[in-house]
Amino acid sequence: MRLLWKYLDKVRWLRKRSAIPLLGVLVTCLLFLNLFIEDGYVLEEERRQLRETTIHQLNSERYVHTFRDISNFSGTINVTYRYLAGSPLPRKKYLTIGLSSVKRQRGNYLMETIKSIFDQSSYEELKEMVVVVHLADSDLAWCESLVQDISRKFAHHIIAGRLLVIHAPEEYYPSLDGLKRNYNDPEDRVRFRSKQNVDYAFLLNFCTNLSDFYMMLEDDVRCAKNFLTAMKKVVASREGSYWVTLEFSKLGYIGKLYHAKDLPRLAHFLLMFYQEMPCDWLLIHFRGLLAQKDVIRFKPSLFQHIGYYSSYKGSENKLKDDDFEEDSFDIPDNPPASLQTNINVFEKYDATKAYSNVDEYFWGKAPSTGDFFLVVFDRPAKVSRIKVATGSEDRQNDVLRHGALEVGEKVVGTKRGKQCASYITLGEFRGGNIEARDVDRRIAFDVACVRIVATAGQKEWLIIRSVNHHRTLLSCFLGKRHKRTAYPVKNE
Template structure:
């Protein structure tokens, strides 16, 4: 009997011990779920709570209350910033471009980056952007020296309200000592990347209400010409679709676009997990938690890494984005549309993937005469140029061997959705491709549909790699 009682007593102890990690896991899960919830509560004690949670492992029930307090991510963080140059204008802009910079042991590319942003933008584009630079080094003498140089070179942009330079005081930072040694990183690297997460969090927090969209750049970047116009085309093409982050570079934390309404939650997220992993890894988790499963990256890239030395210890960093193009003006518009095809789709290579500038494509099984792929615009549109490419480098036979390109008008409702009742042929595919210029001069009406029609049976499957449309002004509203 004693043995039985002793066994039961051990089981009770085991349950008590196992309850704690279960509660911690449950709390963390609830924290992630709450990323979806928005309300008006503003956090008052972020700094104290962050320091407390960073100094102690999450292995005690005493943290239940703390986690409940900090799971609301919709409010801004209570930080008093120093304005080193410029002040925000009352009118919201279209885009805020955020840069965070610290003192480097070798090289400094911040001034070149700011210059590239302004030089590669037209006067009209400059009216729609604001650049915010967070000088995040704790060496205030360095900050003062650099801001004098920025003011001297870009004074007219500061006066015009296009450039702000800020600093978040060190007293607002959580502890940067005794951090977790995840991934077996050396202590100084953990400190560097953890502080960088907080630098970005404070920058995001500051920029919350300045514009409709927010673009994160690093401080050693070159921009393509008229990048804002290209970016606006992409955003317009995504109208009606859900996204958290659009990527305009495949490198690091360069060229990542967000809705400004998501900045408070992203700032809190970076602060919550500042010591866990580098910022670009955290961004992937944040995107996934807000239900954007896959990256949405556009080509060509609009931003290029130009530095040779990292801000961490001055180590060499010669990474380049081979998808970058200096001139981005020729990026297609691809206005919002619905897409239909009666070709048998292979796996998840659906029709929408050919119409996006993301690096994906439509892939269908062997089409027959009369099969089609049709684009139905949300609004009638004037089109100046159409370019369609089929097949890929590794599947060069999966092209449209015989096909025609048509444009249509007079939308009607059918059982299969909206369709145009009248079409005009623009041309035939040659070697799987077609490119038609001056469409608006050849067609008298505003176009409501673009259709690819298969004109002969083929044994090979069909890849439509890209459909690119360029619009002109004056389409029907």
Template sequence: MRDFLWKLIIIATAVVLPIYYFIDENPFDTASFLSLKEKEMVAWQRARMQINPGRTNHMKTFKDMQKNSEPLENVNSHILLGASPTVKKLLTIGISSVQRPQGSYLLDTLQSLFFASSLSEQKYFTVLVHLADPDPNWLDQMISNISTLFQPYVQARQLVVINTPLKSYLPLKNLKKNFNDTPTHVTFRSKQNMDYAFLMNFATNYSDYFLMIEDDVKCAPGFVSQIATILSAWERKAWVTLEFSRLGFIGKLFHARDLPCFVRFLLLFYQEMPCDYLLSHFRDLLMQKKPIQFFPSLFQHMGNYSSFEGQLNSLTDKEFEGNNIGPPGNPAATIHTSLNVTNASVLMNAYSLDKNFFYIKEAKAGSHLTVVLDIPATVFRVQVLTGSELKEENQVKEGQVELGYDSTNRINDCDDYILLGLLVNGILDKQVLSEESGKKVKCVRLLVTAALPSGLIVRHINLWIK
């Protein structure tokens, strides 16, 4: 009995002392970002993490922090350029940037972002840039450059630039030294955590979703539509973050409603570890056990020098396809259709890689042409070309392309289809994002949604697979 009591005392001491130590060492001040209750709650969880770091998925009380869905009010972030959108958008794209000894990549990133999105896509997002360096000369220069180069986007309220004064930041002296980092690097990454937190705090009410990228990336063409397609497919699934790049904090997508909780989490543990490590713990606390990553990546790191002291950093994402993806490699397949076709060999012309094409005199609304792969595959790009190449006749004016998956072993069809995209001027050419552990594509279906009394030409259905 005496041994048991001693064990109980030791365990209680191991749990309780770290809590009081944590609160005592992190009192913030009267302008604290967190209530005492929230600090006690997460300090308790932190103590449990130190005792048994493998059981972070049992930290249920952390969810109470989600009840506070309001942005922080005592942060003095303010707009330097542009104006907040008047209508809530689908997406806010957030970028935080500081001065770099070797020169800034921010302007190139903004140019890539807007050039990679069509005019119709730009209606659905706002770009929010946090210039997080206190140097007034650098701020003035960056505001001048952005205003000159991106004036139409600023005037359209599609681009907003903000800054947060240093007085809003938590202490950056006498920080904890973790991961064998130098004191200078600990200060850098601790401030970076707050840079990101203040950016997200400002973005909370701008949109339904928030996408974090960095200030030195290249964006894949059509990335907004790709993300919208994934959001549609994941609308009824539970997730904390969706990842569209493997690197660092690039391409991480959040529900905007989760931002206040994550902001508080970043500020509470700002000096503990880098932001991408904190995101992993945050995701775990909210019961998402592993990253949900999609491939190919939509963003590529393009800078050669880090924002930390100009150190060389040529890291690239190997899953970023870019534009150099080679020719299509249509795998073995059969084609099935509801069109009135008598010659199956002619039908296969739609899927051939030569110059042959498929033509039929009439196509009714609801008609389909479906490619069924012999072996389901990971398809990362689909291209459907309809109509005469020279005269632009016999195009599918109104139609869509769908991807099919099969869990019941059907022979000539699939039991689950999702929309890939609509044809524009008779053409669809899109990347297909897939999870690392996701289902493989078995069917690609061209669906005609309005009658074509003058006939239909399908020049090519091209697939790229891994």
């Protein structure tokens, strides 16, 4: 019996001893199994999230090829376009003008817009531009009907390679259903603005290699006369300075100028965020991401909105650009110059702000007798007309009440900086304004300096809105209309 109990005890001990490693193995297996299961859940969750994100961004397998291209922002998007009229010429032009158009419930302004582009341009200007119209509607019958009208009325421009009409097939578009409803927009509004972003992206993509610069217009605008020449002068005046977008209208997606080399990035950008916000808002972000902090907008505007009915549901749209001028003759052509004044400058509104037609201005505190605002040309220039207007629509008291306009010759250096050795008075200000004509006939020298002098003191401050002139014409618009803003209280 004792032997039996010893045997049983030994068996129990062996069973316990063997159970320990067995239990360890079992625990290890369970841990691995648990990790495997958890990892599987994590992996599956990541896959699910990725799948949802992909569906959320693309909403269609047909769009995958487009987003693969986004890894290369400098490359164009692989879209096969239909040529409805015309074909690109091998020679690069100076400017491409892009229009995207869809069928409207009420009104159609496309033909009028195309006509304005061509009618307001000289033959020399037409040789430097190409107009690309993207008919972005899925109604092919409407597209074909409109193409027939365009071909009849603008046949010579199509033959000359100045007008192209294209269509991006519907299969390249992402699904426009179930999009994010940002800003509480209704679904149809989100669908409209999201499709519009894609329409513009495909238009930009097509125009990438056609020219040096690209101008975006909407399909319901009127152009200023010789707008291309005016625009070229502005571009030349910005040579050497960095810019992403130059704006020639303050409305929407009208009159926005880009370097053609930036079009692929802009096209990809619009595609990536097509459902987030309207295109004109996206453009602000694009400009900022490329390190252009401030708006660079020129006046007078070169393009005016003429559409009365919107392309969205035919709703009324009465927006007008009050800075538009049909005749762009006075667009700036400023030669290099230095500016100085002894008027007490308020904050950042320094004298240089007045020497362009960008939406900036000089603002100085109350001038005293003898105070001046001086422009010194780097090289003397022939001047035929000088026009000066002070104050603004919002600050009508900030005008030069007593002053004279002078021109000078022979630049000399002084302790205060460059000045002219002698001056001739062209006239006195009346009501804050003066216009001197035929200056080159009234004086016997090329103008080296233009000086505005206060002939009496005043309590009111002085706004000099801008200085705009041509190489043979100096037009100083000091105190043109500007947007209403908050003004500080002055201690008189």
